[in-house]
Amino acid sequence: MVDEPTNPLNSEIEALVNPSSIEQSDVLAEVEAVKAAQSPELPLLVASGLNKSFGGIRAIDNAAIEVRKGSITGLVGPNGAGKTTLFNLLLNFIRSDSGRVLFDGEPVHHLPPYRIARMGMVRTFQVARALSRMSVMDNMLLAAQKQTGENFWMTWFKQREIAQEEKQQRQKAMEILESIGLAHMASEYAGALSGGQRKLLEMGRALMTDPKLILLDEPAAGVNPTLINQICDRIQRWNREGLTFLIIEHNMDVIMSLCDRVWVLAEGRNLAAGTPAEIQSNPEVLEAYLGQ
Incomplete structure:
Protein backbone atom coordinates (compact mmCIF):
# COMPACT_ATOMS: atom_id res chain seq x y z
CA MET A 1 0.00 0.00 0.00
CA LEU A 131 -34.37 -15.12 13.19
CA SER A 132 -34.06 -18.90 12.99
CA ARG A 133 -37.76 -19.75 12.57
CA MET A 134 -38.26 -17.33 9.71
CA SER A 135 -37.15 -17.85 6.14
CA VAL A 136 -33.99 -16.26 4.80
CA MET A 137 -36.13 -14.04 2.57
CA ASP A 138 -38.31 -12.89 5.47
CA ASN A 139 -35.18 -12.09 7.48
CA MET A 140 -34.13 -9.83 4.63
CA LEU A 141 -37.51 -8.15 4.25
CA LEU A 142 -37.64 -7.24 7.95
CA ALA A 143 -34.63 -4.97 7.45
CA ALA A 144 -36.23 -2.84 4.73
CA GLN A 145 -36.67 0.77 5.83
CA LYS A 146 -39.69 3.12 5.73
CA GLN A 147 -42.26 0.66 4.39
CA THR A 148 -45.77 2.06 3.96
CA GLY A 149 -47.26 -1.13 5.38
CA GLU A 150 -45.66 -0.43 8.76
CA ASN A 151 -48.51 2.00 9.40
CA PHE A 152 -51.67 0.12 10.43
CA TRP A 153 -54.07 2.52 8.72
CA MET A 154 -52.11 2.48 5.47
CA THR A 155 -52.78 -1.26 5.18
CA TRP A 156 -56.44 -0.29 4.67
CA PHE A 157 -56.08 2.72 2.38
CA LYS A 158 -52.95 2.00 0.31
CA GLN A 159 -53.10 -1.71 -0.37
CA ARG A 160 -51.99 -1.40 -4.00
CA GLU A 161 -49.01 0.79 -3.08
CA ILE A 162 -48.02 -1.60 -0.30
CA ALA A 163 -48.20 -4.58 -2.65
CA GLN A 164 -45.98 -2.78 -5.16
CA GLU A 165 -43.48 -1.87 -2.45
CA GLU A 166 -43.33 -5.46 -1.24
CA LYS A 167 -42.69 -6.67 -4.78
CA GLN A 168 -39.83 -4.19 -5.16
CA GLN A 169 -38.36 -5.13 -1.77
CA ARG A 170 -38.48 -8.84 -2.62
CA GLN A 171 -36.67 -8.17 -5.87
CA LYS A 172 -34.05 -6.10 -4.05
CA ALA A 173 -33.65 -8.80 -1.38
CA MET A 174 -33.20 -11.51 -4.00
CA GLU A 175 -30.54 -9.46 -5.79
CA ILE A 176 -28.64 -9.07 -2.52
CA LEU A 177 -29.02 -12.77 -1.70
CA GLU A 178 -27.60 -13.59 -5.12
CA SER A 179 -24.65 -11.29 -4.43
CA ILE A 180 -23.87 -13.10 -1.15
CA GLY A 181 -24.48 -16.59 -2.52
CA LEU A 182 -27.65 -17.36 -0.55
CA ALA A 183 -30.32 -17.00 -3.24
CA HIS A 184 -30.77 -20.79 -3.39
CA MET A 185 -31.73 -20.76 0.31
CA ALA A 186 -34.20 -17.85 0.18
CA SER A 187 -37.16 -20.03 1.19
CA GLU A 188 -35.24 -22.06 3.81
CA TYR A 189 -35.39 -21.40 7.53
CA ALA A 190 -32.52 -19.14 8.62
CA GLY A 191 -31.82 -21.69 11.35
CA ALA A 192 -30.58 -24.07 8.66
CA LEU A 193 -27.69 -21.76 7.75
CA SER A 194 -24.13 -22.38 8.86
CA GLY A 195 -22.37 -19.84 11.07
CA GLY A 196 -20.61 -18.31 8.09
CA GLN A 197 -23.82 -18.13 6.08
CA ARG A 198 -25.53 -16.37 8.98
CA LYS A 199 -22.77 -13.76 8.90
CA LEU A 200 -23.46 -13.26 5.20
CA LEU A 201 -27.20 -13.03 5.87
CA GLU A 202 -26.57 -10.37 8.51
CA MET A 203 -24.50 -8.38 6.01
CA GLY A 204 -27.31 -8.81 3.50
CA ARG A 205 -29.84 -7.42 5.98
CA ALA A 206 -27.54 -4.45 6.56
CA LEU A 207 -27.47 -3.81 2.81
CA MET A 208 -31.29 -3.78 2.74
CA THR A 209 -31.18 -0.52 4.72
CA ASP A 210 -29.23 1.31 1.95
Whole structure:
Protein backbone atom coordinates (compact mmCIF):
# COMPACT_ATOMS: atom_id res chain seq x y z
CA MET A 1 0.00 0.00 0.00
CA VAL A 2 1.33 3.46 -0.92
CA ASP A 3 2.07 5.68 2.06
CA GLU A 4 -0.15 8.69 2.46
CA PRO A 5 1.38 12.10 1.63
CA THR A 6 2.65 14.07 4.58
CA ASN A 7 0.35 16.79 5.86
CA PRO A 8 0.10 18.82 9.08
CA LEU A 9 -2.82 16.76 10.34
CA ASN A 10 -0.64 13.65 10.73
CA SER A 11 1.24 15.16 13.67
CA GLU A 12 -2.06 15.93 15.35
CA ILE A 13 -3.34 12.38 14.89
CA GLU A 14 -0.02 11.06 16.17
CA ALA A 15 -0.40 13.20 19.27
CA LEU A 16 -3.92 11.86 19.73
CA VAL A 17 -3.02 8.19 19.63
CA ASN A 18 0.33 8.57 21.43
CA PRO A 19 -0.57 10.98 24.27
CA SER A 20 2.17 13.16 25.71
CA SER A 21 1.94 15.84 28.37
CA ILE A 22 -0.77 17.56 26.32
CA GLU A 23 -4.30 16.71 27.47
CA GLN A 24 -6.11 14.46 24.98
CA SER A 25 -9.22 16.64 25.03
CA ASP A 26 -7.12 19.64 23.92
CA VAL A 27 -5.54 17.60 21.15
CA LEU A 28 -8.95 16.41 19.95
CA ALA A 29 -10.23 19.97 19.73
CA GLU A 30 -7.12 21.02 17.83
CA VAL A 31 -7.40 18.08 15.44
CA GLU A 32 -10.98 19.01 14.60
CA ALA A 33 -9.99 22.64 14.04
CA VAL A 34 -7.19 21.62 11.68
CA LYS A 35 -9.56 19.33 9.77
CA ALA A 36 -12.16 22.05 9.38
CA ALA A 37 -9.54 24.39 7.97
CA GLN A 38 -7.72 21.96 5.68
CA SER A 39 -9.99 19.10 4.65
CA PRO A 40 -12.25 19.59 1.65
CA GLU A 41 -14.37 16.75 2.96
CA LEU A 42 -14.71 15.72 6.59
CA PRO A 43 -14.56 12.04 7.51
CA LEU A 44 -17.85 10.16 7.33
CA LEU A 45 -17.56 9.24 11.02
CA VAL A 46 -15.71 11.15 13.72
CA ALA A 47 -15.86 10.25 17.41
CA SER A 48 -13.91 12.09 20.08
CA GLY A 49 -13.53 12.11 23.85
CA LEU A 50 -15.68 9.02 24.39
CA ASN A 51 -15.81 7.66 27.94
CA LYS A 52 -17.78 4.81 29.45
CA SER A 53 -17.57 3.24 32.88
CA PHE A 54 -19.41 0.23 34.29
CA GLY A 55 -19.33 0.53 38.03
CA GLY A 56 -15.70 1.18 38.90
CA ILE A 57 -14.36 -0.17 35.59
CA ARG A 58 -13.42 2.30 32.86
CA ALA A 59 -14.24 0.38 29.67
CA ILE A 60 -13.63 3.29 27.27
CA ASP A 61 -11.16 5.98 28.28
CA ASN A 62 -11.19 9.21 26.21
CA ALA A 63 -11.23 7.21 22.96
CA ALA A 64 -11.44 8.64 19.47
CA ILE A 65 -11.79 7.22 15.98
CA GLU A 66 -12.46 8.47 12.48
CA VAL A 67 -13.59 6.70 9.32
CA ARG A 68 -13.04 8.30 5.95
CA LYS A 69 -15.73 8.04 3.30
CA GLY A 70 -15.09 5.19 0.88
CA SER A 71 -12.56 3.48 3.16
CA ILE A 72 -12.31 0.13 4.90
CA THR A 73 -11.09 0.98 8.39
CA GLY A 74 -10.01 -1.60 10.94
CA LEU A 75 -10.39 -1.56 14.73
CA VAL A 76 -8.16 -4.03 16.55
CA GLY A 77 -6.91 -4.71 20.04
CA PRO A 78 -6.51 -7.48 22.60
CA ASN A 79 -9.52 -9.18 24.21
CA GLY A 80 -11.19 -6.79 26.64
CA ALA A 81 -9.78 -3.70 24.92
CA GLY A 82 -13.27 -2.20 24.52
CA LYS A 83 -13.79 -2.63 20.77
CA THR A 84 -17.39 -3.85 20.88
CA THR A 85 -18.20 -1.34 23.61
CA LEU A 86 -16.89 1.39 21.31
CA PHE A 87 -19.18 0.09 18.53
CA ASN A 88 -22.10 0.27 20.96
CA LEU A 89 -21.23 3.87 21.85
CA LEU A 90 -20.92 4.92 18.20
CA LEU A 91 -24.45 3.68 17.51
CA ASN A 92 -25.79 4.72 20.94
CA PHE A 93 -26.73 1.13 21.84
CA ILE A 94 -25.04 2.19 25.08
CA ARG A 95 -25.04 5.87 26.03
CA SER A 96 -21.56 7.29 26.61
CA ASP A 97 -20.69 9.11 29.83
CA SER A 98 -19.13 11.89 27.75
CA GLY A 99 -17.82 12.64 24.28
CA ARG A 100 -19.47 13.10 20.92
CA VAL A 101 -20.03 11.27 17.65
CA LEU A 102 -20.49 12.96 14.27
CA PHE A 103 -21.86 10.94 11.37
CA ASP A 104 -21.96 12.52 7.92
CA GLY A 105 -21.43 15.90 9.56
CA GLU A 106 -24.30 15.54 12.04
CA PRO A 107 -24.08 14.85 15.80
CA VAL A 108 -25.69 11.48 16.57
CA HIS A 109 -24.59 10.66 20.13
CA HIS A 110 -27.96 11.91 21.44
CA LEU A 111 -30.08 9.94 18.92
CA PRO A 112 -31.71 6.52 19.41
CA PRO A 113 -30.14 3.67 17.38
CA TYR A 114 -33.06 3.36 14.94
CA ARG A 115 -32.66 6.99 13.87
CA ILE A 116 -28.92 6.52 13.40
CA ALA A 117 -29.70 3.48 11.24
CA ARG A 118 -32.10 5.55 9.13
CA MET A 119 -29.30 8.07 8.60
CA GLY A 120 -27.20 5.27 7.10
CA MET A 121 -24.99 3.80 9.87
CA VAL A 122 -25.75 0.17 10.71
CA ARG A 123 -23.92 -2.76 12.26
CA THR A 124 -23.61 -6.51 12.42
CA PHE A 125 -22.86 -8.51 15.56
CA GLN A 126 -20.08 -10.86 16.61
CA VAL A 127 -22.69 -13.59 17.02
CA ALA A 128 -25.01 -13.37 14.01
CA ARG A 129 -28.61 -12.70 15.07
CA ALA A 130 -30.71 -14.41 12.43
CA LEU A 131 -34.37 -15.12 13.19
CA SER A 132 -34.06 -18.90 12.99
CA ARG A 133 -37.76 -19.75 12.57
CA MET A 134 -38.26 -17.33 9.71
CA SER A 135 -37.15 -17.85 6.14
CA VAL A 136 -33.99 -16.26 4.80
CA MET A 137 -36.13 -14.04 2.57
CA ASP A 138 -38.31 -12.89 5.47
CA ASN A 139 -35.18 -12.09 7.48
CA MET A 140 -34.13 -9.83 4.63
CA LEU A 141 -37.51 -8.15 4.25
CA LEU A 142 -37.64 -7.24 7.95
CA ALA A 143 -34.63 -4.97 7.45
CA ALA A 144 -36.23 -2.84 4.73
CA GLN A 145 -36.67 0.77 5.83
CA LYS A 146 -39.69 3.12 5.73
CA GLN A 147 -42.26 0.66 4.39
CA THR A 148 -45.77 2.06 3.96
CA GLY A 149 -47.26 -1.13 5.38
CA GLU A 150 -45.66 -0.43 8.76
CA ASN A 151 -48.51 2.00 9.40
CA PHE A 152 -51.67 0.12 10.43
CA TRP A 153 -54.07 2.52 8.72
CA MET A 154 -52.11 2.48 5.47
CA THR A 155 -52.78 -1.26 5.18
CA TRP A 156 -56.44 -0.29 4.67
CA PHE A 157 -56.08 2.72 2.38
CA LYS A 158 -52.95 2.00 0.31
CA GLN A 159 -53.10 -1.71 -0.37
CA ARG A 160 -51.99 -1.40 -4.00
CA GLU A 161 -49.01 0.79 -3.08
CA ILE A 162 -48.02 -1.60 -0.30
CA ALA A 163 -48.20 -4.58 -2.65
CA GLN A 164 -45.98 -2.78 -5.16
CA GLU A 165 -43.48 -1.87 -2.45
CA GLU A 166 -43.33 -5.46 -1.24
CA LYS A 167 -42.69 -6.67 -4.78
CA GLN A 168 -39.83 -4.19 -5.16
CA GLN A 169 -38.36 -5.13 -1.77
CA ARG A 170 -38.48 -8.84 -2.62
CA GLN A 171 -36.67 -8.17 -5.87
CA LYS A 172 -34.05 -6.10 -4.05
CA ALA A 173 -33.65 -8.80 -1.38
CA MET A 174 -33.20 -11.51 -4.00
CA GLU A 175 -30.54 -9.46 -5.79
CA ILE A 176 -28.64 -9.07 -2.52
CA LEU A 177 -29.02 -12.77 -1.70
CA GLU A 178 -27.60 -13.59 -5.12
CA SER A 179 -24.65 -11.29 -4.43
CA ILE A 180 -23.87 -13.10 -1.15
CA GLY A 181 -24.48 -16.59 -2.52
CA LEU A 182 -27.65 -17.36 -0.55
CA ALA A 183 -30.32 -17.00 -3.24
CA HIS A 184 -30.77 -20.79 -3.39
CA MET A 185 -31.73 -20.76 0.31
CA ALA A 186 -34.20 -17.85 0.18
CA SER A 187 -37.16 -20.03 1.19
CA GLU A 188 -35.24 -22.06 3.81
CA TYR A 189 -35.39 -21.40 7.53
CA ALA A 190 -32.52 -19.14 8.62
CA GLY A 191 -31.82 -21.69 11.35
CA ALA A 192 -30.58 -24.07 8.66
CA LEU A 193 -27.69 -21.76 7.75
CA SER A 194 -24.13 -22.38 8.86
CA GLY A 195 -22.37 -19.84 11.07
CA GLY A 196 -20.61 -18.31 8.09
CA GLN A 197 -23.82 -18.13 6.08
CA ARG A 198 -25.53 -16.37 8.98
CA LYS A 199 -22.77 -13.76 8.90
CA LEU A 200 -23.46 -13.26 5.20
CA LEU A 201 -27.20 -13.03 5.87
CA GLU A 202 -26.57 -10.37 8.51
CA MET A 203 -24.50 -8.38 6.01
CA GLY A 204 -27.31 -8.81 3.50
CA ARG A 205 -29.84 -7.42 5.98
CA ALA A 206 -27.54 -4.45 6.56
CA LEU A 207 -27.47 -3.81 2.81
CA MET A 208 -31.29 -3.78 2.74
CA THR A 209 -31.18 -0.52 4.72
CA ASP A 210 -29.23 1.31 1.95
CA PRO A 211 -26.41 2.19 4.36
CA LYS A 212 -23.54 4.63 3.99
CA LEU A 213 -21.43 2.96 6.68
CA ILE A 214 -21.50 -0.64 7.94
CA LEU A 215 -19.83 -1.60 11.22
CA LEU A 216 -18.82 -5.26 11.12
CA ASP A 217 -18.09 -6.98 14.44
CA GLU A 218 -15.69 -9.87 13.73
CA PRO A 219 -17.09 -11.01 10.36
CA ALA A 220 -14.52 -13.82 10.15
CA ALA A 221 -15.01 -15.23 13.67
CA GLY A 222 -16.03 -18.90 13.62
CA VAL A 223 -16.05 -19.01 9.82
CA ASN A 224 -14.22 -21.62 7.74
CA PRO A 225 -11.30 -20.28 5.63
CA THR A 226 -13.08 -20.73 2.29
CA LEU A 227 -16.04 -18.66 3.42
CA ILE A 228 -13.73 -16.05 4.96
CA ASN A 229 -12.28 -15.46 1.49
CA GLN A 230 -15.80 -15.07 0.09
CA ILE A 231 -16.73 -12.59 2.82
CA CYS A 232 -13.58 -10.53 2.16
CA ASP A 233 -14.23 -10.54 -1.59
CA ARG A 234 -17.75 -9.24 -1.05
CA ILE A 235 -16.63 -6.53 1.36
CA GLN A 236 -14.08 -5.34 -1.21
CA ARG A 237 -16.67 -5.39 -3.98
CA TRP A 238 -19.24 -3.45 -1.94
CA ASN A 239 -16.50 -0.98 -1.02
CA ARG A 240 -15.69 -0.44 -4.69
CA GLU A 241 -19.39 0.25 -5.23
CA GLY A 242 -19.27 3.05 -2.68
CA LEU A 243 -19.89 1.50 0.77
CA THR A 244 -17.71 2.44 3.73
CA PHE A 245 -16.76 -0.11 6.40
CA LEU A 246 -15.46 -0.11 9.97
CA ILE A 247 -14.36 -3.62 10.97
CA ILE A 248 -13.49 -5.23 14.29
CA GLU A 249 -11.47 -8.35 13.60
CA HIS A 250 -8.94 -10.57 15.41
CA ASN A 251 -7.86 -12.27 12.18
CA MET A 252 -4.92 -10.05 11.28
CA ASP A 253 -4.67 -11.51 7.76
CA VAL A 254 -8.17 -10.14 7.13
CA ILE A 255 -7.28 -6.72 8.57
CA MET A 256 -4.03 -6.46 6.62
CA SER A 257 -5.61 -7.49 3.33
CA LEU A 258 -8.75 -5.36 3.60
CA CYS A 259 -8.07 -2.16 5.49
CA ASP A 260 -6.80 1.22 4.37
CA ARG A 261 -6.25 2.38 7.93
CA VAL A 262 -6.23 0.66 11.31
CA TRP A 263 -6.96 1.98 14.80
CA VAL A 264 -5.73 0.09 17.88
CA LEU A 265 -7.40 0.07 21.30
CA ALA A 266 -5.81 -1.18 24.51
CA GLU A 267 -7.59 -0.97 27.87
CA GLY A 268 -10.18 1.32 26.32
CA ARG A 269 -7.61 3.87 25.12
CA ASN A 270 -6.21 4.74 21.71
CA LEU A 271 -2.84 3.06 21.32
CA ALA A 272 -2.02 3.70 17.65
CA ALA A 273 -3.46 4.54 14.25
CA GLY A 274 -1.95 4.15 10.81
CA THR A 275 -1.70 2.02 7.72
CA PRO A 276 -1.73 -1.77 8.18
CA ALA A 277 2.03 -1.87 7.56
CA GLU A 278 2.66 0.80 10.19
CA ILE A 279 0.48 -0.99 12.74
CA GLN A 280 2.10 -4.34 12.03
CA SER A 281 5.55 -2.91 12.80
CA ASN A 282 4.55 -0.69 15.75
CA PRO A 283 6.45 -1.91 18.85
CA GLU A 284 3.67 -0.88 21.26
CA VAL A 285 1.09 -2.79 19.21
CA LEU A 286 3.34 -5.82 19.00
CA GLU A 287 3.69 -5.81 22.76
CA ALA A 288 0.02 -5.15 23.57
CA TYR A 289 -1.72 -7.17 20.87
CA LEU A 290 0.34 -9.28 18.52
CA GLY A 291 2.96 -10.36 21.02
CA GLN A 292 6.69 -9.86 20.67
